[in-house]
Amino acid sequence: MMKSNELDTVVVLGHINPDGDAAGSVMGIAHYIGVNYPEYQVFPYLADTIDKGPKLQVRQDKKFDPFEKPDLQGKRFATVICDTATLARLSGREFYEASVASIVIDHHASNEGYGDRNYTKVSEACAVNVFYSLNQDDLKKAAEAEEYPNAADYIYLGIVHDTNAFQRADESIMKAATKLLELGVDHRRIIQTRQIDTLEDLEKRADILKNAIRVLDGKVAYVCINKEEKVKKNISYEEIHPISSILRDCADIELGFTMYEEEPDRWRCSFRSDGKWLDVNELITPFGGGGHAGAAGLRKRTGDMEELRSQILERVKKLRAEKCFT
Missing domain, CATH: 3.10.310.30 (Diaminopimelate Epimerase; Chain A, domain 1)
Structure with a gap:
């Protein structure tokens, strides 16, 4: 879609008041694209009302500042939307509406079916769907190319938060988690984003x-x-x-x-x-x-x-x- 529309910019979006799953999915895809498609500019955008735990990890990001809206006036670009069932809940909806091409990755049964390409599979976490939709060799490359937090760390963050620390997990979720751990994800470090209560x-x-x-x-x-x-x-x-x-x-x-x-x-x-x-x-x-x-x-x-x-x-x-x- 990027090539056929002659695009070189992509914006990655999630829902309003993002939780760990939205943040992990958005940031995981942004880092994946950033490493494997360096010819594209990628801008993840998250509302600053993000949950406190995931915010701890995002604040340590060395590559992106997703709380700053990108200035894309007059530019042609694509959007990837994560973990957002309806347009009414989309944060940065103006980017989606102005985009030339769009892909939606979601896990809600109530997804409206919007976007040029819509991949919605009902599951416990959107980040699980993100994991299985990515090329595994390229995901490994993204994990090895960057320090914490990288694409694998973010996807693991999303899975941990939306499955309530694996309380709601099935075989496919645990297989994804195991493969992410094999890529170097530090479970102890990321689980701390759930243990932040004073x-x-x-x-x-x-x-x-x-x-x-x-x-x-x-x-x-x-x-x-x-x-x-x-x-x-x-x-x-x-x-x-x-x-x-x-x-x-x-x-x-x-x-x-x-x-x-x-x-x-x-x-x-x-x-x-x-x-x-x-x-x-x-x-x-x-x-x-x-x-x-x-x-x-x-x-x-x-x-x-x-x-x-x-x-x-x-x-x-x-x-x-x-x-x-x-």
Whole structure:
């Protein structure tokens, strides 16, 4: 596509508020291209609202500064989009819309099918799909050509973060991880990007969890933070983001979710399950959200959060009844 369109520049993008999977996929591809296609200029771009752990690794990058938007005015270029199911969630969407050619690599069941080439395979991590889509000899070359963090380090970062440190792993994921370790990835170093909580962080998280409410025979738990509580307790989205996973991982909870008023009357919600008790992508698709069977998100403008929450819980009951019936 680069040759047929006579392009020499490519921009690599991920979703808004990037997590480890988005950051690892974007930066891994950027380094891979940078080493194996030196005739191309490559610009990875990540929003500065990236999760704290992955940000530690990205800040050590010796080659790219992905938090600075590239100036490509008047230039023809291609885009590679990673880990982004819908255009509404794409960070740097203006680059995609101005690009001559585009490739999408994703793992969400809710992917819209956009882009000139769209490779979406439902899996636990986009970085897994990135790994298997790359030429393995060229990936080895990229890993050997650069110091930490290199392409292999970033792909491993993405896998570690989206599989919750391999708690959600299958044979293909473990094979990818093993091959990355063989390329020199330091597991101990990268796993530290998941272990960044301070005592103050834990104390604040405990305070947030005190607001958890259990419903539906105790199988569902949620935390709702409105704008007043957000301001009063200085709770950021980064601090509420892990709560749904923490709730889901409790032995007596099947579905955990959070509702966070990021702007007046605009709510950002996160849903987590094991994907079997309830498919959360199926749960929230009618509300305009999406993701995976086990992890999905929703942004919704509403002046009546309680009504939205009631509708979501009613749909949980409906889907569970259908599942139990079949």
